[in-house]
Amino acid sequence: MAVCKWKKRFAERRTDGLRDLPRSGAPARYTHRDVLKVVNTACSRPKAARWTVRDLAEASGTGMKKSRVHQILKSLDLKPHQHRMWLFPNEKDPEFERKELEVFGLYVNPPENSVVLCVDEKPAIQARERLIPARRCSREGPRG
16 A cells, blocks of 8 residues: 555655655654754763763753653664763864754755765774784695
8 A cells, every 4th residue: 555655656746756745743842953962962971970861851951851862862872871981072173063063964954865974984993903813825725
């Protein structure tokens, strides 16, 4: 049944027919900026030994309930309670939050007919030598 619906919509409106149609219900209560505040708070140094969902909801300043904060963390696979090391943005860049919001906006609402790719340089990870050296192949071949 669903396949027939999508085929019909595609035949009538081509790729525009594959977009979600407006849905009924209340408008979103929290903005992308609110979600980003929760993420930034979750990725910052906790006041106590570790973050709890209740502490995150309070510290983010968005007025979100802890259940909504939990949904955000789960959807992004963030587990701040498990982190033992914290990385912080460059505090010398006063434009960091504005730039971060632009990048976040690309993921949440990409421009029409575009593909958003992310390349992470992983500056905290250093290339190292192999732990186990590679074996050399024997020129004799298998013994028999």
